[in-house]
Amino acid sequence: MAPSYNIRPENTLRRAEDLIAVDQKEAALQTLYDFITSKRIRSVAPLDLEPIALLFVELGVDLRSGKLVKDGLHQYKKNVQSNDSGLESVETVVKKFLEKAEAKLNDAQLKANDVAATLEAEAAQLEADDEDEDDENRQIVVSPEDVLMSSVSTDDTKDRSDRELVVPWLKFLWEAYRTVLDILRNNSKLEVGYAAVVSQAFGFCVKYNRKTEFKRLCEMLRTHLQTVTQKSAVKHQIENPIDLSDPDTLQRYLETRFNQLNVSVRLELWQESFRTVEDVHTLMTISKRQPKPSMMVNYYDNLAKIFNVSDNRLFHAAARQKFFSLFVQSPIATDEELKHYASMQLLSVLSVPVASSSKVDDFAKRKDNRLSMLLNLSKVPTRESLLTQVASRNVLSIVDPALAKLYELMEKDLHPISFASQAKDIFAFIESNKEFHMYIKPLTSVILDKLFEQMSEVYETVKLDFLVKLSTFEGQFKLSPIEIESRLLAAASNNLLSVKIDHEAKVVSFKTDTLENSLLSSIPLNVSSKIQYTPTEIIRTQLSSLANTLRESVMLIDPLASENEKTLKQKVSMRANAEFAEERQEVLDRALLLENRMKEVAEIKRRDEEAATKARYEKLAAVKKAEQERIEQETAKRLEEKRRKELEAIQKAEKKKLLNEINAKGIIKVDMDDIENLDGRKLQKMQIEKLEQDRKALEERIEATAKRFDYLERAQRRYELPMLQEDAEAQKGREMEVYEEMKQKLIANAKKEHEEALKIKHRLTRLIPDYEAFVGQKEQALWEEYEKKAAEAKEKLEAAKKQRIAEFIAKKKAEFEEQQKSLAQAEERLQKEAAEWEAKMSNLKYADKLKLKRAGQWPPVPPAHLQKYIKKEIK
Structure with missing residues (x-):
């Protein structure tokens, strides 16, 4: 039985082309959509369906029917994916879809440019004409539409033309990318095409600076990846699942995320960049294969940019260090590049603050550990460890000599009075390189901290103007007196030094009394470190040194006094320890109570803020929902009206075409002027009535013809009956002769074959005794060989058993002797x-x-x- 009309692809394709020819693209698109979404096409080969799908996406792009194309492509994939070549066809169709959408966007861009150029040329011509006319005769030719547009909009002509012509196609292409990625996602046979489309989408976001779309794209890719990891437990139930344990698949996902990181940095979306870095790190922990060095170099470079934007100097320097350690290994790295990146690494390390606020809370520790993991570091880096790596890896021999000199001045030979003059040329060199400008501000802060710390150990008091003069540099490193004073206070708050500023006397005092020394001694060395004790401190502590010396002399002269003093000191120490433990517990209790109260206050504040935020969001959501419902209702009304008009146009065209077909067939003759008064049912009824009349007339003619043929057939058979009987008898005789001849031949052949078989039997009978004797000899030899090997195996087994027993006895004896020896030694x-x-x-x-x-x-x-x-x- 021939297939029905609706599942023959060539008929549907021809029908759509006919509709396109009469400018009925909407009807053609609907026809193709109905065919593609039909379940009956699952038995049709994808190669036959592919031309229809290609025409469907072309029409969808021309008419900008994104939702219809999306649903059609999803149904097309569902219908053909069970076939061997079905997914290849899907990939071909979606590529065509994207190519067509991109071509439309490019055409719109060219058209918008042409429109803008034309309008600008007309405006320039009008200005030239106005300049040629006299002031009295000059007329301003401005239309009311131009006046209204200029009053409500500040956009120029090109912006308006882009918004009218380009923006709709931009949105359509973005939706096309989303549709295609949704179709290709999470299928191992489509993952290559999926990666290619993701790369195209990244290029789209970069080319047209679509930051919002890029964020949505990243969220979509992150959702797809989460779906893959969540479905890994039930992947045997999914057709063609993504297997992240496959090295090639994981490498492809890593390359996509590295590309995503590059684009996010290029678009300066730093939060998205950090999320992408976390995605990359997660995939690298899953991967058993190390990523390519070029990818890791790019990874650390982007991480350094992210940390620079977030003003995290420590991890920026650590990222620079990881970047340079990989870049040095590159065989194509030039000396200039090595010098440049080594200089950036050194500047990044020198820009790390000498001391920062103490980070003892769990959140800060978790954050630092998390950032260290992103850099593949085993522990949190410090400024000292980074400087040690700079010195140990011979970076100073690669960097520019000016920066090497800066390292010597800052870390080894810092003189506050001469530093500004010594570093003048170095600062000029840094300012001459634009890529070093990011380090000017943090480097200035570090230099001032070190300068203040050095001055606090040299001077007890100093004039504020003198301090400002020493701290003022040239060029972009120059700070105002207020900024210098703020930096001094910041250094004091970071426990680098102790300072008092008397603004009335304009004096800065670096105080270090005994109490403060005891407090500073409790600060870690990396926070408060003295280069040397100054003469002022030595004089201040002479009395205490004299007392200590006298006490030691008394102990040497009178040992009993020493004993009494020790006893007294022990009692005092025990009493102090007891009181200290009680006081410490009281302090801890007060601190715990204060912390609990602060937590309660913070919790109450957080709840209030959450309630206010929730109420605000609920209100906004309600307003947004109402607005959305209104827009949806208006959109639905417009779509319904448009659909009704399109349906009326299609029905009218169908009526017209049906009338033409009816008139062409000549069944009935209908006047074209009566098309409004006729509908499909009336036309069908008129055709049926005409066809019924024709059918009855045809049946009458057929019945008369059948009677005539019946009479002629009976007469012909009566006349030929005797002839047929004579022919049958003659045929029977001929067949009997052939039968007898074949029978004799078969008997003769059988006798001949029997005689030959008897001869062969008599000839082979003489060989039977020799055969039996030969077989008996072979069996006897095999049996003897088997018994021999069995005996040998038995002997070997016994020997092995004896050897094992002897070895066991020797081992136990040696252990016993060793034990006795150990006991004797003990x-x-x-x-x-x-x-x-x-x-x-x-x-x-x-x-x-x-x-x-x-x-x-x-x-x-x-x-x-x-x-x-x-x-x-x-x-």
Whole structure:
């Protein structure tokens, strides 16, 4: 049975082309959509369906029917994916869809440029004409539309033309990318095409600076990846699942995320860049294959840019260090590039603050550990560790000599008075390179911190104007006096130094009294480190040094005083420790109570803020929902009206075409003027009535013709009956002769074959005794060989058993001897320790024995493990 009309692709294609020819593209698109979404096409080969799908997407792009194309492509994939070549066809169709959409966008861009150029030329011509006319005769030719547009809009002509012509196609192409990615996602056979489309979408976002669309694209890709990881547990239930354990697949996903990171940095979307870095790190932890060095170089470079924007100097320098350590290994790296990137690494390390606010809270620790993991570091880096790496990896020999000199000035030979003059040329060199400008501000802060710290150890008080003068540099490194003073206070708040500023006397005092020294001594070395003790500090502590010296002299002269002082000190220490423990517990209790109260206040504040935020969001959501419902209702009304008009136009065209077909067939004759009064049912009824009349007339003619043929057939058969009987008898005789001849031939052949078989049997009978004797010999030889090998195997087994038994006995004997030897050595060691203890106790001086007796420790009791070996009692 022939297939029905609706599932024959060529008929549907022809129908759509006919509709396009009469300018009925909407009807053609609907026809193709109905065919593609039909379940009956699942049995049709994808190669036959592909031309229809290609025409469908072309019409969809021309008419900008994105939703219809999206649904049609999803249904097309569902219908053909069970076929071997179905997914290849899907990939071909979606590529054509994107190519067509991109071509439309390019055409719109060219058209908008032409329109803008034409309008600008007309405006220039009008201005030229106005300049040629006299002031009295000059007329301003401005239309009312131009006046109204200029009053409500500040856009120029090109912006308006772009908004009218280009923006709709931009939105359509973006939706096309989303549709295609949704179709190609999470299918191992389509992952290559998926990666290519993602790359195209990234290029679209960069070319047209679509930041919002890029954020949505990243969220979409992140959702797709989460879907892959969530479905990994049930991948056996999914057709063609993505397998992230496959190295090629994981490498492809990594390349996509690296490309995404590059685009996000290029668009300066730093939060999205950081999320992408986390995605890349997650994939790298899954991957068993190390990414390409070029990718990792790009990864660390982008991380450094992200940390620079977030003003995280420490991790920016760590990222620069990881970048340079990989870049050095590149075989194509030139000396200039190595010098440039080494200089950037050194500047980034020098720009790390000397001291920052103490980060002891868990959040800061978790954050630093998280950032360290992103850099593949085993621990959180510090400024000292980064400087150590710079020195150990010979970076100073690669960098520019001016920067190497800056390193020497800052880290080894910092003189506050001469630093500005020594660093003048270095600062000019840094300012001459635009890529070094990002380090000017943090480098200035670090230099000032070190300069203030050095001055605090050289001076006790200093004029504020003098300090500002020493801290003022040239060029972009120059700060105002207020900024310098703020930097000084910041250094004090970071525990770099202790300072007081007297604005009335314009004096800066670096105070370091005894109490403050004790406080500073509790600060870690990396926060507060003194280069040397100044003469001022030495004079301030001379009295305490003299007291310590006198006390030591008294202890040497009078040992009993030393004993009394030690006893008194022990009592005081015990009492102080007891009071300190109580006071410490009270402080901890107060701190805990204060912390709990602060947490309660913060929780109440957070709840209030959450409630206010929730109410605000609910209100906004309600307003947005109402507005959305209104827009949807208006859109639905417009779509319904448009659909009704399109349906009326299609029905009218169908009526017209049907009338033409009816008139062309000549069944009935209908006047074209009556098309409004006729509908499909009336036309069908008129055709049916005409066809019924024709059918009845045809049946009458057929019945008369059948009667005539019946009479002629009966007469012909009566006339030929005797002839047929004679022919049958003759045929029977001929067939009997052939039968007898074939029978004789078969009998003769059978006899001949039987005689030949008997001859072969008699000839082979003589060989049977020899055959049986040969077989018997072979069996006897095989049996003897088997018995021999069995005996040998048995002997080897017995020998192996004896050897194992001997080895076991020898092993146990050796272990026993070793144990006895160890016991003897332990016994000897204990006897030796006991003898040494006896000798030590016997040789004690009388004063020592007296001390032990006063302490209740005489006579001495030997240790428990030596009591067995003590020969005499110590008295």
